[in-house]
Amino acid sequence: MVLGRHLLFLPVFDSIWPKLMSDGASSPTSEESDYEVSPALRKRLQQLFEHASQMMSKPKYDYDYAHSLLGECCRRDPANLVYVEKMFENLDLKFKGKKKGSVFSAFGGKGNVKKALAAKKWLEVISEGIDLLKNNPYDSVTLRAMVDACAALRFNEVGLRYMKNAMDGSPGDMEVMRHCARYLGKVGQFDQAISLWHFIEEKKRGDDEANKMISQLTIDRERRAQGLSTVTNRLDPEEAAKLRRKQLAAQEESGEAPPAAQGPLTEKQKLKNRIENNPDISSNYMMLIDLCCEEGKFFEADEVWNQAQAHFGDTLELIEKREELMMVKARHRFRLAEKQAAATPTPELLELVETARNDLNRIELEVFSKRNQRKPGDIVLKYELAVRLKRMGNFEQAEQLFDEVAAADDKHYAICHLNKGECLQSRKQYKAALAAYEEGLTRAENMSSDGLKLLLYRAGVLAQGLKDWVSASKNLKRLHKIDASYKDVKLRLDKLL
Structure with missing residues (x-):
């Protein structure tokens, strides 16, 4: 996806943006992004998507109705880049490619988005934003709020897509550029972030933030190459603490008693203790994630990955572990659908098997495409x-x-x-x-x-x-x-x- 093809004012984007989907941006994860798209829901969303796509193939159709269908897909599966791309394609047809910046200054007319953003209700920010984009798909204020939500939820690729429209709609806005540069750093796109900060520094000589970020990102780029933890894309301490508290709460809800009351420790408990005592050994997180997957506890595996990402930042090891998690979960959904269809081979369940198979193939193709590029x-x-x-x-x-x-x-x-x-x-x-x-x-x-x-x-x-x-x-x-x-x-x- 070439995000900057319209940004003619910035030639350096010609080399930056085509690489954004292949340079190792981490995949969606977060404390609020634990939503699961079941095979049944995915089937319903695919039906909405296909209906909207069929409408869009006609010379004339109802753009707003198509947006309502695609918007529902984006709400229910907010990390799905395919749905977001199609939503913007429909809006581009509606407005005939005409780009305009924000109609209102700041958050004027966007009270619901502002409230959701202040309350850190990230999925609500995205949902309200989708409604506002119907009237202006290049509204940089709304889009930047949605980008912030994607950053918090770790919907990195989708966040990059929203950022593209914000940049396209406000091609000379330095604040939008700063927002983009910060986001690129947060999602681990260090080379691209450095290039954009250099551009900002050239436009505003001696800019303190630009100089600071260029230095920090350069250090992070070297540290990641050496397999070390990074700073720019690490969760802040407050967010990291939230993840740990949530993990402890989940442990209590599952009925796990403290190790001392259970006699001999399980291998899982031993690994958790090792992480607690020395959080700097990444292999313990990786082994714990594998154990959680073996037990079929994928949400717990995601939580451990979140904890590791909060501590180490986006290392290549963590990026590839996240990719493995995506494939393991997709295989699990496929096997589950097969099992259900084998027990009761109805047309609906057989169709679910095919949907789950296609999802698995698509995810594996995306993962191995990125790995081959790396x-x-x-x-x-x-x-x-x-x-x-x-x-x-x-x-x-x-x-x-x-x-x-x-x-x-x-x-x-x-x-x-x-x-x-x-x-x-x-x-x-x-x-x-x-x-x-x-x-x-x-x-x-x-x-x-x-x-x-x-x-x-x-x-x-x-x-x-x-x-x-x-x-x-x-x-x-x-x-x-x-x-x-x-x-x-x-x-x-x-x-x-």
């Missing part, structure tokens, strides 16, 4: 990204990455050609697919037994369909020799003989 030389990450692209139907992109991985690593050669062949077959490039399978079989010594059997089966069945009897017979006979009970290999061989 570590472009990592072959394993590139392979995992290619697999996710394939699952999402982006076959040509996947094929390109499978080729790159196969060329760089012999151990992945055969499995990459199996996956590439499946991509080509999905695109009805049958001869090219068979050639990929056959090429994979030439260097399949590093393949797992299951992988080799699948590769032989794919090659044999496709050759049979193309009436290449020699190749079909060769591959199916080899498969039969390895595992005579594999799928329908015996039946297929009988037809060939």
